[in-house]
Amino acid sequence: MAGFRWLVAAATLALAIPLSASANAPQHNAGEAGDRKVDRVATVHAIALYDDPALPANFDHLPYANPAAPKGGTLRRAANGSFDSTNPFIIQGTPADGLNQIYDTLMEASADEPFTMYGLLAGGIRLDPDRHWMEVDIRPEARFHDGTPVTAKDVVFSFRLLRDKGSPFYRAYYASVESVSALGERTVRFVFSNNQSRELPLILGQLPVLPEHYWRNRDFTKPTLDKLMGSGPYEIAEVDPGRRIVYRRVDDYWGRDLPLNRGRYNIDRLVYDYFRDQSVALEAFLAGALDMRVESSAKNWATAYDTPAVDDGAIQQVIVPDGQPAGMQGYVFNTRRDKLSDPKVRRALGLVFDFDWINQHLFYGAYQRTESFFQNSEMAAQGLPGKEELKLLSPYRDRLPAAVFDQQLPIPHPQALRPRLREALNLLREAGYDVRDGTLVNLETGQPFTLEFLLYDSQWERITQPFARNLERLGIQSKIRVVDVNQYLDRLRRFQFDMIVGSYPQSANPGNEQRDFWTSEYADVPQSRNLAGVNDPVVDALVDDLIQADSRSTLDTASRALDRVLRWGFYVVPQWNFDGTRVAVWDKFGYPRPFPSYTPDFTVWWVDADRARAITARQRGQE
Template sequence: MYGQPALPPDFVSLPYANPEAPKGGKVVTGNVGSFDSLNPFILKGSAPWQLRYLTHESLMGRSWDEPFTLYGLLAESIETGPNREWVEFTLREEARFSDGAPVTVEDAIWSYEVLGTQGHPRYRAFWDKVETIEQTGARSLRLTFNEDDRELALIAGLRPILQKSQWQGKDFSEGTINDIPLGSAPYVVEDFEVGRHVVLKRNPDYWGRDLPLRQGVHNFDEIRIEFYGDNTVLKEAFKAKAVSYIREFNAERWQNQYDFPAVQSGEIVLSEIPHRKPSGMTGFVMNTRNAPLDDWRVRSALIHAFNFEYINDTLTGGRQPRITSYFSGSDLAMQPGPAKGPVRDLLAPFSDSLLPGTLEGYELPKGDGSKRNRRNLRRAMDLLNEAGWTVQDGLLRNAAGEAMELTVLLQQDALIQQATAIMDIYARALERLGITLTVQSTDKAQYNERQRVYDFDLTFARWSLSLSPGNEQLYYWGSKAADQPGSRNLMGMKSPAAEAMVRTMLTATTFEEFTAAVRALDRVLISGRYVIPIHSYAVGRIAHLRELRYPQDRLPIYGDGIGFLPTVWWHEAD
């Protein structure tokens, strides 16, 4: 996106992979919940999230040690116009799907079209920006764009490529559990039992085994995904070594609950993986489509009533710092105090519509650490009074006499289990303001459907943000996404300032201009009071069987994530 790629044209392997890693062995991972689909590219059904990354490939691949750079995968070469108004890919002649059929230009063009029109909503925004797509040679295709957006050439390179002939006479968006999309990646689905497990087998005939991007990665012969009803059962399965590894998101539990016999004997190893990516946003999002959450003063009051310091000390021993903004912990984060220089210049045209604190500086309210949180509750009540809410007969009511009753939608998994405990404490604090908070726990299918149609007041959400934010930000925060079922704009925000900052990011020609736009966006988001932030995950915590190894001396800047475990790990018996 800016400057030159970090790796030379003749690089041997990714910098965080071990090209000498042995192949073989099996790894068992556990998911909480269930699945009723093996197609991760459509909105219908719930598919194991791992399939997109282990069974399918795109024209280009990422190095998780380098933001904003892609390298050829299915494509052997890439060419762009002088202003990136078009991008042309030439496919590798040796590229093959798992059934041995060649990956063709026809497959690529069909994949862009079908994902853009029938695929999951996350793929459709890109397709709207494609003016034309055409074959330009025996193995080449060109996409021409209808918007000034320098990132589109990279996004095009990351779209999954599917096999057109597999779907002849079938409705792609309505596929059954047995309609498993063919891919070209190292793994294929070998076996599954609905709701119980999926077994992935490393394809011995994988076409790309000699590519530099594929040296020292995808080392396990088998990846088995087991599904469990809740996180407690999953952890017991891990203790019995029926699961090869788990991630722990609670620092207090990591400190105090991982001293069981298998850890003491060394059969299970505890690894901490640092990273340098943004905090992202984790917390309880408020649905501004619903009154009274459409009033920023009410949202601000709810944030003041959330006694983070006490909750954090109670549930994590105070070991996990709070998220302070959407890009906190990175160079892309908003700077403290008033907006200055280029950031202020970018926001100034929207000053009339910006909420208090955007230009002046905004910080999350801090409690005194005590259980009662008196000062912040007083401020919360002042804000509620300003918004027209007063306590009558022990309940907070508006001018029409309607009581404030809110529901929080939760689902059981490793993070949500902790969220339930947080909400139990929070509900008692809201009672002191006269607000009734009802926790609704549902199974995964109901949860996904209700979240898809925004049927909640509050819900637990996590946005993992990268060091290379771009077009996906419109899917997260854009006005169009706010009205689109299934989008990630869960709060329903419609902010011209936020959209303008994203578009500035997409047209920036220098890293300095890009950074200013991201910092300005960060201000708009955090001062919008859309989410009650909780703690950040500055370190990845993985408990794993001793025979699972990883390159400890060459960790990627993104730390633990999609491209780390199980991608660069391997099996090595003592």
């Protein structure tokens, strides 16, 4: 399931709805859902995947938030590349960072639970025990930034707008919603086409609600640099296209006193300064022009912070744990290209990626090699398929490689590089290629095999160069092309690439977002997340099995079966993973400890005024 507020890819499984309401929760007659008579259903404050939500209806604040946190101050961060739009929901344009903070959703997840959604705009939630429908009551105090009430009509409008005119992701995410309607000024009903997607009610909880009166006479499909309106804790204060965007905390934010928000959204100004070169962004941070840096480079983490500011504690290096599965990051093959359509070719190319050398020489041994699309979880396939997996896989035995059933899973780095190069060349020869005068050529057409790595961040160039050099040892002419982020996104939308660096983040409960990742329906849809162009009816069926899983064990089995088939498809060259988020920060911020169990939540941080003054004085003294 793909989270909205933190943009965390997560998903779900068996939904256990607490059917006992709190002592003062109202009861509601849900009426009719289609032609089906329904019983009285309790109104609840939250819904969870398993058992009951951890927090009762009368909870005071999230356990990892500090309700006494002071308000004020500024947080300056770097953003990468450029931007030309403040609309993050559509295909066109490159949206600015941080835009999710101006919108409220119906519900919001707790970063301290595997997956529970607590009511945000939703003051009450009713879910049919058989999961054919859900009703949501909008809080009467909810307001957009111009003071206009948030109503059920805004919810209906937002759902239809995103589904019909937004990114293809929304169409995939909401695929099983048959209808949405306003039952009154503040009550909305969602009717589901089936009850097979256990996560769907929680997915709808992540729906960002947009103001109908604001968008009624605007073109939603076109990029814009307007200061768009929402109902969330921040609003857009400044837009400097391609260079900077600034958000200010909404003083009279309608939801500031909700238990879900107490101790959150403490910082007055959030500044995102754009840098095309991450080395320049790093220098800006070390010079004090930025306050926080989420560090993606193991080399930088090990070497670039050897400065007096770190030595004397003015800069803190913090690793925030991440309890979610690592998911998959790798070099993604565009299988729409004829030369990359053969799994033997893709397997051969993957064999020559030398992770061990890169990890030792470039990453200071910081990473583990990724093998599974559900890495670091019970959902990762292991060894040969077990009995329950075989029940899912056996109907497709004639469509799958025999190796799926009778061979151990292909490990990305089973042996030293030299024998892997020999194995790769043998696979390429089986696929119809051979080396002629030092160049790998297609024996049928005589054309040389060429490969382009499309990148937008120069940091990836040095990482990719060793891979390219190993490909040259097979006679493959490869080149690395680094383009600006706008050109990069444009080429991605049109699938104009051979290989890119892509990621498939996962949560402990994968679900509907897997359609957008893997299924045939999205293989050729611009801006879908099916980057590899996977177009396989077997994968489609296994994704359906995963989404329809009705227990934890069933989900684990379906995920393992999907993982196994994807791994034998060789759609990516797996890279590496790290079970945390590296954060370098000037010591002017406070944050509660311990950190939440599952995902980082920077909304609970605050500026410590005394420490901020000391840091500012220190920085000025160095100028």
